[in-house]
Amino acid sequence: MKKTVTTFAKAKQSGEKLTMLTAYDYSTAKLMDESGVDAILVGDSLGNVILGYDSTVAVTMEDMIHHGAAVARGAKEAMVVVDMPFMSYQTSVYDALVNAGRLMKEANAGAVKLEGGESVCEAIKAITQAGIPVMAHLGLTPQSVNAFGGFKVQCKDELSAKKLVKDALAVQEAGAFAVVLECVPAKLAEYVTSILNIPTIGIGAGAGCDGQVLVYQDMLGMFSDYTPKFVKKYADAGTFMRQAFTDYINETKSGAFPSEEHCFKIDEDVMEKVMEEEK
Numbered sequence: 286m287k288k289t290v291t292t293f294a295k296a297k298q299s300g301e302k303l304t305m306l307t308a309y310d311y312s313t314a315k316l317m318d319e320s321g322v323d324a325i326l327v328g329d330s331l332g333n334v335i336l337g338y339d340s341t342v343a344v345t346m347e348d349m350i351h352h353g354a355a356v357a358r359g360a361k362e363a364m365v366v367v368d369m370p371f372m373s374y375q376t377s378v379y380d381a382l383v384n385a386g387r388l389m390k391e392a393n394a395g396a397v398k399l400e401g402g403e404s405v406c407e408a409i410k411a412i413t414q415a416g417i418p419v420m421a422h423l424g425l426t427p428q429s430v431n432a433f434g435g436f437k438v439q440c441k442d443e444l445s446a447k448k449l450v451k452d453a454l455a456v457q458e459a460g461a462f463a464v465v466l467e468c469v470p471a472k473l474a475e476y477v478t479s480i481l482n483i484p485t486i487g488i489g490a491g492a493g494c495d496g497q498v499l500v501y502q503d504m505l506g507m508f509s510d511y512t513p514k515f516v517k518k519y520a521d522a523g524t525f526m527r528q529a530f531t532d533y534i535n536e537t538k539s540g541a542f543p544s545e546e547h548c549f550k551i552d553e554d555v556m557e558k559v560m561e562e563e564k
Contacts, residue, residue, distance in 0.1 A: 288323055288364040289395065290418045290462040296323070296495065297484040303496025305366070305486055306504075309335050309352045313501065314359030322363050326398065326498060327353040329368040329428070333510070334502045341427045344370040346384055353392030366420050367394040371428045374399050374408050381408035385417050398465070400426035402452020406459040413460030421456035423449055424490065425468035438489075440469045453477045453485075465498065466490040468515070489515030 296303050305324040308314040309331045317325055331352055332338040353367040367388045374381035381399070388394045396418035399405055409419050424439045440449045449469060456464055463484045466474045471491025478485040478494050487494030502508035505522040512518075536542035 287362055287395075290364075292323060292364065293463050293484050297482070303484055303486060305496060305498035307331075307498070307500045307502075308356050308359075311355045311359040314356040314363075314365075317501070318360045318363045323496070324364040324366055324498075325356055325360050327356050327365065327367045327392070327394075328398075328500065329370045330500050334500060334508050342371045344368075346370060346373050346387060349373075349388060350392045353388060353394055357393035357395075364395045365393070366396045366398050367392050369397050369399040374405065378408050378411045381405075382411045382415060385412045385419075386415065389417055396420055396462070398422055400428050402448070403455045406455050409456060409459035409461055419459075419461045420486075421453075421461040421464040422467065423452050423456070423464055423469075424466050424474075427467075438468045438470070440473055446470075446473050449473065450477060450480070453481055457481055457483050463495075466494060468513075489513060 293303060295301075303323045304321075305326050306317055306322050307328045307330055308317055308325045309327060314325055327349065329341040329344040329349065331348065332341040332344040335352070336344070336348070338344070349367055349370050353365070357365045369381070369384060369388065373384040385397045388397050397412065398420040399408065400422040402421075402423055405421075409421065412419050425437070440446045449466075453464055453466075461483060463486055464481070465486045465488060466477065467487075468489040469477075471493060474485065474487055474490035475493025484495035486496045486498050488498050499516065500508070503512065503516040504519050506518045506520060507523045507526070509523060533542065
């Protein structure tokens with residue numbers, strides 16, 4: 286059965302932990318879906334791990350639609366949440382609504398995600414009133430990395446911690462069905478989780494959140510440009526992949542690949558006739 290916002294609400298009520306992973310293509314989404322993950326996030330993190338950008342700022346709506354649609358084709362049960370990229374919702378409420386609609390129609394998203402607190406609440410209201418589920422995102426919001434001066438833990442002082450609480454309550458009131466808390470102190474995230482009626486999804490925010498999300502290239506050791514402190518590597522797929530690529534190169538150069546088992550056969554009499562005609 287397809288997982289929806291109701292799945293998230295019921296998990297919050299029952300205390301069941303939610304799971305979410307990023308994916309950007311059909312094959313990976315299908316594997317995650319078959320594993321039973323609750324939600325797949327088509328994050329604008331694709332700018333870093335897929336497109337090779339230094340940040341998520343350069344990601345476009347076309348990028349998100351292209352990758353979102355691929356993931357949606359692979360996810361039969363997991364809820365697909367697609368990020369709204371930088372400047373797709375900050376310019377006006379109208380732009381936010383139009384672009385959220387594009388992600389639902391063209392990427393077949395189950396929900397959209399946008400960054401920010403009180404400043405984006407009008408956009409959240411408009412989008413949810415149009416029947417589009419919204420996941421909020423607070424704490425370290427990567428689209429604002431230039432304003433933050435880098436990828437740093439957020440909300441460690443009293444003023445910013447209180448602002449996080451205020452923003453979390455605001456996005457809930459605006460209609461968000463869940464909120465991602467990124468790179469905030471664990472005790473603060475646990476407190477925010479306790480006062481909200483909607484589930485929190487943590488990434489570098491401790492075990493007190495209602496669920497967790499990781500970038501799959503990080504948790505599989507495939508992205509080596511940098512590794513955030515909050516990442517747990519569940520496998521070293523990067524090393525395995527590099528070795529496989531090296532083995533393929535060496536076997537191809539030596540002639541060991543392809544071997545007979547990887548080749549197709551033709552009747553000898555057919556070959557004889559072909560060769561006779563050439564003579």
